[in-house]
Amino acid sequence: MGKGYKSIETKYYEERAAFFDELGKLDRRAFLRVAGISAGIAAGMGLVTPQSFQLVRVAEAQGSKQRFSFAYISDTHLYKKELNDRFVRSILRAVDDVNALDPQPDFVLFGGDLAQLGQAEELKLGAEILKAVKAPVKMMVGEHDWFLDMGEKWRELFGAPTYSFDHKGVHFVVLNSILEKDFWTERGYTPMERMKVVAGLDNAIQSRFEVGAEQRKWLEQDLAKVDKKTPLIVFSHSPLYKYYRPWNFWTDDADEVQALLRPFNQVTVIHGHTHQVLTNRIGNIDFHGMLSTAWPWPYAPEGLPSLTVQMNRPDPFSNFDGMGTGRIDVLAAGAVDKLYRLWDRAPMNVRASYLASNGKKDAPPRPKLPSY
Secondary structure, three states, rough: OOOOOOHHHHHHHHHHHHHHHHOOOHHHHHHHHHHHHHHHHHHHHOOOOOOHHHHHHHHHHHOOOOOOOOEOOOOOOOOOOOOOOHHHHHHHHHHHHHOOOOOOOOEEEEEEOOOOOOOHHHHHHHHHHOOOEEEEEEEOHHHHOOOOOOHHHHHHHHOOOEEEEOOOEEEEEOOOOOOOOOOOOOOOOOOOHHHHHHOOOOOOOOOOOEEHHHHHHEEEHHHOOOOOOEEEEEEOOOOOOEEHHHHOOOOOOOHHHHHHHHHOOOOOEEEEOOOOOOEEEEEEEEEOOOOOOOOOOOOOOOOOOOOOOOOOOOOOOOOOOOEEEEEEEEEOOOOEEEEEOOOOOEEEEEEEHHHHOOOOOOOOOOOOOOOO
């Protein structure tokens, strides 16, 4: 898993990039003839233009000065490599995807659920793979990383799950939003039994996620030191709003957390867990969901935020469809443009102006194949 390793998908994309590089060496007439043929082939294969080029075009069209950009990789759900190498191949592709960005992001956020069952081998495998990321990596914990040993191995590998930092005039907060009330002690569950209950999307035994009183107190104290005009970006694994309770797409004390964020002029929350394109705005807070590298979840039957433009229905016969990585451009005013770098399909951009106008401006394109 060293830095010299390249996934097979990356090798294919490098060959494709080399082909298009050769096109630039042709004279104009030959270029138009060959490019026209290759465009038809590319369209037939479902290939898209390189996302880094797409990002530049989007930034120019937006016309807003960028402070900086950061990328994300999220929800890899790694098993031991001998049990499931598909998820390993997916995170390897994600690392290649982010490392290929030009210019490089200021940092990369890992959005939680590195492991599937929180086992030491899974977490250590993920940590080793993430060492190959060129940019600095900021880690956020998910429930699949936590409930086998209640975060012991996570702390050993990555440090405290709750922290804050400042970067180029923006204050960042990373929360552990997947805490639950104790359902396991009275039932006499083993650590793995507890882990498997939490890992079940619709398991009614577990409680809903929460940030918890102790962490909310920490957040209040942390924010007390920050000027209210300073842009604030919060990373949470579960959404800091109440989306769909039966699947635990939900944070029970989201209202209390939002109240702590409300005094700030510009707040953005970036969350994982739901494995899908999600856009929400509550008061002064913009919310963006992250894609997964493991699998896409269907959209919930109710509770979908009104600003969400659902991504096209994933193809169940394509390993990478409906999954991907992303890039977030932090604009001068502190709001963000969110670029979903969906694998095997065109990227999707959710602009700050779309949220600020409550969906009236710059709406993302509607899908042709509505989600299940």
